[in-house]
Amino acid sequence: xxxxxxxxxxxxxxxxxxxxxxxxxxxxxxxTYSIGVLALRRPFLHKILDYEDExxxxxxxxxxxxxxxxxDASFSESLYGLRRRAVKIKATLDNRSKLSDxxxxxxxxxxxxxxxxxxxxxxxxxxxxxxSIYNKEREAMVQASLWGSVDERFDDVNYLDGGEASVASTxxxxxxxxxxxxxxxxxxxxxxxxxxxxxxxxxxxxxxYQLLYLLDATGFYSVGLHALGIHVCRATxxxxxxxxxxxxxxxxxxxxxxxxxxxxxxxxxxxLRCSYALLDYAQTGLIAAVFIFKMMEWWYxxxxxxxxxxxxxxxxxxxxxxxxxxxxxxxxxDRSICPLCSQKRANPSVVTVSGFVFCYxxxxxxxxxxxxxxxxxxxxxxxxxxxxxxxx
Numbered sequence: 001x002x003x004x005x006x007x008x009x010x011x012x013x014x015x016x017x018x019x020x021x022x023x024x025x026x027x028x029x030x031x032t033y034s035i036g037v038l039a040l041r042r043p044f045l046h047k048i049l050d051y052e053d054e055x056x057x058x059x060x061x062x063x064x065x066x067x068x069x070x071x072d073a074s075f076s077e078s079l080y081g082l083r084r085r086a087v088k089i090k091a092t093l094d095n096r097s098k099l100s101d102x103x104x105x106x107x108x109x110x111x112x113x114x115x116x117x118x119x120x121x122x123x124x125x126x127x128x129x130x131x132s133i134y135n136k137e138r139e140a141m142v143q144a145s146l147w148g149s150v151d152e153r154f155d156d157v158n159y160l161d162g163g164e165a166s167v168a169s170t171x172x173x174x175x176x177x178x179x180x181x182x183x184x185x186x187x188x189x190x191x192x193x194x195x196x197x198x199x200x201x202x203x204x205x206x207x208x209y210q211l212l213y214l215l216d217a218t219g220f221y222s223v224g225l226h227a228l229g230i231h232v233c234r235a236t237x238x239x240x241x242x243x244x245x246x247x248x249x250x251x252x253x254x255x256x257x258x259x260x261x262x263x264x265x266x267x268x269x270x271x272l273r274c275s276y277a278l279l280d281y282a283q284t285g286l287i288a289a290v291f292i293f294k295m296m297e298w299w300y301x302x303x304x305x306x307x308x309x310x311x312x313x314x315x316x317x318x319x320x321x322x323x324x325x326x327x328x329x330x331x332x333x334d335r336s337i338c339p340l341c342s343q344k345r346a347n348p349s350v351v352t353v354s355g356f357v358f359c360y361x362x363x364x365x366x367x368x369x370x371x372x373x374x375x376x377x378x379x380x381x382x383x384x385x386x387x388x389x390x391x392x
Contacts, residue, residue, distance in 0.1 A: 010233040014214045016080055017221045017232065023076035028056050053132075057125040064120050068113045070246060073235075074120055083235045084108055084116065087219070112228055119224035127202075130195050137192035322354045325377040331356075338362055340374060352384045360387060 039045035340362035
């Protein structure tokens, strides 16, 4: 089962601590994959994936707060039968008149529970956001080093016949950069410069504490536990049995605090019972649901592969060619010529929204500035550019 009681003393093994620490990341990956599969049939679930960090942090905030309040352990630690205990080091004088340190454990204080939630939920959330900002800034730097800055303009080439007014207005709008945009860009640059050092420092400290814990040189598995003065210990059988009575006492006190008319108390009591049932089955139900979903997906996918016979269908007819806009760039008579630079195409690339082919450098620079196809003027993004390999 999920609980492991006993063993060699109350000190958990390195593998128990590593499994408890890696469980939230594995749970997040499984939930993200499951929601992504369900979003294929329910598109509204894509909103959850757009705010993945916030959704998972809110879920873990509820689970971690409830687990620390009722069991003095994090969500993953409670699954492995572990408990958090505050460390109290007391100096004693032994028979040989030498000072020795006697480590005593006691239950967590309210301050330690709150700070535990900060280390378990809040700090990982901010680190994830910094990591995403760093990745975007690094991609922008690589893109700028290859193709030049996005702010560069096509002042030397007249791409639109009669479109000088729109280009001038666009240039005037780009020059009016707000203070907020400037501060955001400056903050992104600071994150891009400092995040590698911050990430290397945190990973180095984590590795150092894990190595010392493995060598039995320290009782703290992570720097967060050391900062809070908390040891993670195996739960005894009595502690596991006392957990239910502790939860019932907490919930009875919450029911006694209900105030108001009878109908309001009934409504509040029903909401409390629903929340209690949800929290009671969240630990096992959440993980079991993910594994059951993955098993059913594998089962039906295998059945469909066995039942489906290979069928070859004729290729569909090509769609009609899009119309050239009146204000767009005219097509050259030679199809091997790029409409933008009027030279023979180099690294030919197609815009998927229209189907027309250009030089990769030309169309990348154009779409980065105008966000549209230069011939049809249909809205387009850089992600809709595809490289053609017809000459290989």
